[in-house]
Amino acid sequence: MEGNRPNPDELLAKISHTEKKKEKGKLKIFLGYAAGVGKTYAMLDAAHTAKKLGIDVVVGYVEPHQRPDTSALLKGLEILRPLKVDYKGIILNEFDLDAALARKPQLMIVDELAHTNAVGCRNTKRYNDVEELLMAGIDVYTTINIQHLESLNDIVASITQVVVKERIPDRIFDNAEHVELVDIEPDELITRLNEGKIYERTQAQRALGNFFARDNLVALREIALRRTADRVNRVAEQNRLPAKSGEYYTGEHILICLSSSPSNAKVIRTAARMANAFHAAFTALFVETPNTKELNDENRSRLRTNLKLAEQLGAKIATVYGEDIPYQISEYAKASGISKIVIGRSNNKAHLFRPKNSLVERLATLAPNVDVYIIPDTLPPFRTKTKYKKPQIPELNIWDFVKTFGILLICTLIGLFFTKLGFNESNIITIYILGVLLISSQTNGRFYGVLASVIGVLLFNFLFIAPTFTFSYYSPEYPITFFVMLVASLITSTLTMQVRNQAKATAKQAHRTEILLEANRKLQRAKNMPDIISKASLQLLKLLDKPFALYLVHEDTLTEPLTFYPPKENKQEDICTDADEHAVASWVYKNRKPAGIGTDTLPGAKAFYLPIRNHETVFAVIGIALKSGEQIEPFERSLLFAILNEIAFAIEKYNLNEAQKQASMESEKERLRANLLRAISHDLRTPLTSISGNASVLLKNENQIDSAGRNKLYQDIYDDSMWLINLVENLLSVTRIDNGTMNIQMQPELVDEIITEAMKHITRKASEHHLTVEVPDDLLMAYADARLIIQVIINIVDNAVQYTEPGSSIQVRAFRRENMAVIEVADNGNGIDDENKKKLFDMFYTSNNASGDNRRGLGLGLSLCKSIVNAHGGEIYVKDNVPKGSIFGFTLHVREVANHE
Incomplete structure (x- = not known):
């Protein structure tokens, strides 16, 4: 049983594929083997059936074949008005794609799938129109003959001797949801043709002698049946879940x-x-x-x-x-x-x-x-022709001439030197061949190598062959010597040029590969979107050396384009950026397919547009400016697609990281919110219970409680309410800091006055401790917001009171250290361990010190103090007191006292 269990990944992929197909419209093709078999009739009949079932049906376009039975079926169906296109003074009727998308019925009827649209339509082919309808979620019924399939074109041409110009890719046929073969006997089709039910009689007679010959119809019918059967087998295998991985894999x-x-x-x-x-x-x-x-x-x-x-x-x-x-x-x-x-x-x-x-x-x-x-063919032998190119200025460069004649001069001088030394003539020939090799390697073009070969032979004859200084010779073997020298020089020159060309080709390939590897490396290191765009644009300019526009996607729409130009390109403001070009880019984004110049969709655009996408999402659209008739070369095209895939991967990675950061922030907010609610619910319960309990006792037993007891209850209610007031003040201050609305009004303040005012508002429990204040410099002034600094001192002193034993000493002191005023609160309690020191100023952190009272607090006080002190440009710290206890301190900027003050 285990071996028969379906693979979970394959089940998931199948479900995902099914869900995607639900989003798109479904295509049904009525297939025939020749005109007149009844495809359009069957399609319209099916349309009436769908309408009876309550489906919204619209006839987008049906070819007017002047066939009464077919025309009668149009009655009762909503018909879309055709698009009028003026082509060379002739008004042509075409399928109005934009009107169909605006109407958006459940089912659209579009005849003649292989039809070529008139110039001026958005798409060159009607099957492109149908693909847009399917992408918009509209179901389509259409018709096609078997000879219009691209892969069968050459077979049909060999049978009928007719090359069909209008063709569709096989993928359209194979990916259709349903294919219905409309089939009749060839003899019946010929009878209908003779009766004038397909073409008028004169045209019918011509057709019977050509395309509609009986043998042709029989062969076409067989091809249609076989192709339909092949599609059925393929669909069956695709829908079948293999019991074992690779059961249907052939390795071909x-x-x-x-x-x-x-x-x-x-x-x-x-x-x-x-x-x-x-x-x-x-x-x-x-x-x-x-x-x-x-x-x-x-x-x-x-x-x-x-x-x-x-x-x-x-x-x-x-x-x-x-x-x-x-x-x-x-x-x-x-x-x-x-x-x-x-x-x-x-x-x-x-x-x-x-x-x-x-x-x-x-x-x-x-x-x-x-x-x-x-694969054999009957075409004549093919010869690859190259462009005839006139000699260009770089090939006749003055510096190459200087190099050529300079090297020949050096070779001649060496030859003359060898002659004086009595060397053989073969050594001089070798010198000239070596010179030709150097000239071929140092100059551009074959011309200089050939020129050096001819001049070298002439110089050898003129200077070194008797009689010297003439082009005559005595020995009959010298013509052979000259010929061998010339051939050797030419071969040397040719081989040297081939080596140079091969080196150039290798360098070019290495350069292109380096662009791809560099793009991968740089994009992987990009930290943000501007960095990705900057690095991607540099690599694309290196590869293409053409201007291009980049449209980024933001909130499901394309932003204004970013334009990039090669260093030597004249910048034009309107390149790929006008409203028409933006519309083409928007079409590419919505349909996730290339468009523009060189494609079947919107070929009149100024640029070639490509989506930068993964399997499901389009991240951006690039428009590469091309001249009329210009195309991106195949090798550059493959590298371009590879770089675009790298860009898409980098953008996807960045988006995922941003989404992860956002999710992390949301999680942190939820954690803080949960901690706050938990702390509030826990820490407010005790004082509220105490207040309500004491008030209830006073209300019910006021006359039975003596004066001392009532004062004690009053004191407890007051203390608990003051604790709640301080808590609320801290919460409000934290809220202001988080929202960025905390208004700091800084001005010179006497530190002594700030501390004195703060001591008036500390908790009454401070009376249980020995609290002292020490400010040696009465004129010590700090630049601060007194209201907020008072709150800092109150929080720190109350914290010391809370976490030290009754009777302990707490000292508040202030002094000057260089250009900073330092305020410290020292106690002689049990102190704070190093682990707690690292977290004391974190929000919602509370110490588990057993010396604290039963109300631990929210952990906001010290965190709030840190935020206030940092906003003043100071620092807050905690350190050990000697011999025991802790010291909390913070710094503020000193403000000097002027004479008039």
């Missing part, structure tokens, strides 16, 4: 390699279907090389399209940097546990002198334990 991890090849899209779709079939992890790897930034616009655009396609099909995007592509792929595969690599046709070519192994052969050698799948 599929890797595809991103490139700018036209066939790469087919490779990505094939790998996505394999990942679905094997229930495997899916990763798309891009190997960035030094030549990546040299790609022309066409190849760069295709690379971005393939990257976006891989993301839509659920691939995790990873990037590595290096010149040896097979080696980088194999190393990543080993580190990530890849089981299968899916690649397209290789364009590797053999060199004249050194045959080059194909990519597949090298992968098989470097990663022999990984299965490699090659």
